[in-house]
Amino acid sequence: MDNMTLNLKVWRQKDASSSGKMVDYKLDAVSQHMSFLEMLDVLNEKLIKDGEDPVEFDNDCREGICGTCSLVINGVAHGPWNGTATCQLHMREYKHGDTIAIEPWRAAAFPIIKDLVVDRSAMDRIMQAGGYVSMNAGGAPDANGLPIAKHFAEDAMDAASCIGCGACIASCPNASASLFTAAKISQLALLPQGAPERQRRALAMVEQMDAEGFGDCSNHAECEATCPKEISISHIARMKREYFKAALISKV
Amino acid sequence: MQPLFKVVWSSVGKKFIMALSGLAMVVFLVEHVVGNLLLYSTDPDPYNKYGHFLVSLGSVLIVVEYIFVAILLFHAYSGITIALGSNKARPIGYYKVGNASGDASRKTFSSKTMIWTGILTFVFIVIHLKTFKFGAYYASHVGGEEIRDLHTLVWEVFRSPAYVLFYVITIFLLGFHLRHGFWSAFQSLGVNHPRYSPFIYCLGILIAIAVAAGFIGIPVWIYFTGA
Ligand code: HEM
Ligand code: SF4
Ligand code: FES
Numbered sequence: 001m002d003n004m005t006l007n008l009k010v011w012r013q014k015d016a017s018s019s020g021k022m023v024d025y026k027l028d029a030v031s032q033h034m035s036f037l038e039m040l041d042v043l044n045e046k047l048i049k050d051g052e053d054p055v056e057f058d059n060d061c062r063e064g065i066c067g068t069c070s071l072v073i074n075g076v077a078h079g080p081w082n083g084t085a086t087c088q089l090h091m092r093e094y095k096h097g098d099t100i101a102i103e104p105w106r107a108a109a110f111p112i113i114k115d116l117v118v119d120r121s122a123m124d125r126i127m128q129a130g131g132y133v134s135m136n137a138g139g140a141p142d143a144n145g146l147p148i149a150k151h152f153a154e155d156a157m158d159a160a161s162c163i164g165c166g167a168c169i170a171s172c173p174n175a176s177a178s179l180f181t182a183a184k185i186s187q188l189a190l191l192p193q194g195a196p197e198r199q200r201r202a203l204a205m206v207e208q209m210d211a212e213g214f215g216d217c218s219n220h221a222e223c224e225a226t227c228p229k230e231i232s233i234s235h236i237a238r239m240k241r242e243y244f245k246a247a248l249i250s251k252v
Numbered sequence: 253m254q255p256l257f258k259v260v261w262s263s264v265g266k267k268f269i270m271a272l273s274g275l276a277m278v279v280f281l282v283e284h285v286v287g288n289l290l291l292y293s294t295d296p297d298p299y300n301k302y303g304h305f306l307v308s309l310g311s312v313l314i315v316v317e318y319i320f321v322a323i324l325l326f327h328a329y330s331g332i333t334i335a336l337g338s339n340k341a342r343p344i345g346y347y348k349v350g351n352a353s354g355d356a357s358r359k360t361f362s363s364k365t366m367i368w369t370g371i372l373t374f375v376f377i378v379i380h381l382k383t384f385k386f387g388a389y390y391a392s393h394v395g396g397e398e399i400r401d402l403h404t405l406v407w408e409v410f411r412s413p414a415y416v417l418f419y420v421i422t423i424f425l426l427g428f429h430l431r432h433g434f435w436s437a438f439q440s441l442g443v444n445h446p447r448y449s450p451f452i453y454c455l456g457i458l459i460a461i462a463v464a465a466g467f468i469g470i471p472v473w474i475y476f477t478g479a
Contacts (some may be wrong), residue, residue, distance in 0.1 A: 009347070022347050064321070072346060073344060074350050076350040076351070077352075078352075080353055081352040081353075081363055082356075089370060095339035101347055106345065107341060108341050108348055121366045143354060159424065175341035175342040175383075176263070176341070206263065207262065207462070212310035214263075214341055215334075215341030215342070216263045216266065216334045216337055217267065218334065218338075218363060218436070219435075219439045219440065220357070220359040220364075221358035222352060222357045222358075224357070225352035225353075225355040225356040226352045232356075233439065233444065234443075234449075235444045236439070238442070238444075240440065243264045244442065246430070247259040249367075251253055252254075
């Protein structure tokens with residue numbers, strides 16, 4: 001269908017210090033072949049023509065790899081499709097006359113910058129606390145010089161597919177950052193390159209996660225269900241094991 | 253080395269203790285429901301002898317009781333901290349809250365109401381102890397020895413429909429606490445493996461149903477048989 005009319009309810013907020021509200025927009029002539037973000041582009045063109053402020057929303061690659069897009073769509077982070085980011089959602093999901101509520105990620109640690117754009121630098125600070133491996137400069141090591149068992153490589157790859165979008169936090173009833181933090185700790189704990197900083201990393205990243213004001217994990221697993229990369233909560237269990245081992249057994 | 257209090261009060265440490273305390277209470281509940289199955293008997297002696305056996309453990313029982321009081325208080329305290337922390341971590345809620353599709357999510361009525369079923373359980377435990385442990389003392393004589401006749405007290409209390417209803421509703425809701433709590437405790441302890449996790453998840457549902465059915469059955473049975 002090329003001519004859908006949609007009733008949009010969009011969170012509008014002028015800036016970080018203003019209070020915002022849900023605003024209704026009626027959008028005509030939406031094609032089912034559009035992506036969700038293209039639909040918002042159409043809304044913005046209309047708003048600009050009408051002399052209004054366009055709706056700010058984050059996006060970059062529009063192919064599900066960069067982690068920039070966000071949006072809670074009808075109460076679900078990244079919308080109704082499993083294993084996809086908002087930019088991969090298409091309007092064929094919707095019918096003429098549907099009402100769609102569009103909201104920003106909500107967490108105290110994600111202050112709203114404008115409309116649907118939030119400041120996700122709390123996640124960067126968790127990464128800075130330990131989400132890296134230190135490398136010494138020198139000659140490049142031989143490829144395959146460092147054997148890694150296949151199942152470790154696979155698990156690490158699954159964790160590494162985290163694109164840092166923050167949907168896990170947005171969809172968690174407690175606004176916990178456990179899945180994101182766990183994906184990073186887990187990925188490096190599974191690989192030999194991560195071994196030297198393994199204990200320090202687990203402690204520092206959990207400590208930073210707590211310091212940013214994210215909630216605690218109640219094991220709702222809604223994070224896994226909304227994660228565009230379908231990262232499993234088994235990584236959260238590994239994060240807990242890493243933390244216990246580092247905190248209670250090692251001398252770090 | 254990390255200071256121990258810092259480890260315990262980290263988000264991960266808090267849930268570790270919460271899980272251990274929760275599982276300890278599950279073990280207690282299973283023992284409690286099995287022991288109290290003796291209440292289905294109209295003959296008071298077996299139940300009173302079981303009660304007397306526990307009391308005769310003396311200081312062992314008292315130590316265990318204090319440990320369980322501490323466990324309960326810690327569990328309740330950290331549960332309340334988690335619930336308050338959750339409001340602080342998201343002060344402005346969503347206009348619309350939905351559920352993700354697919355079957356990965358474990359967000360259920362049980363998981364969303366842990367704090368309310370928990371608080372209700374706490375109130376219940378206080379009333380329950382007041383009615384029975386610290387309730388009326390009836391004497392009974394078994395084999396020449398005087399022991400406490402709890403059987404008569406229980407059968408007397410469950411003649412009140414209001415009391416029976418309160419028990420049935422609270423225990424029913426405690427079942428929901430266990431349904432999410434059991435598997436969740438293992439996840440909090442870091443136990444998650446494709447070989448065991450489906451088993452643990454199902455076992456949690458079975459324990460929740462068995463404990464709830466056992467405890468609901470007692471007052472209902474007594475109400476309808478003990479005129
Ligand atoms: C017989 C009594 C109880 C049993 C057997 C029990 C059992 C459990 C278990 C096994 C868990 C899972 C722990 C985890 O996920 O790590 C849990 C969680 C929880 N319990 Fe209890 N509990 C009891 C009483 C209470 C009481 C009295 C309260 C509070 C006032 C409470 C509040 C909570 C809360 C809020 C959670 C969820 C924690 C979270 O958000 O992850 N419980 N309980
Ligand atoms: S774990 Fe998934 S939902 Fe969370 S930041 Fe990474 S990709 Fe996004
Ligand atoms: S815009 Fe890059 S993942 Fe959606």
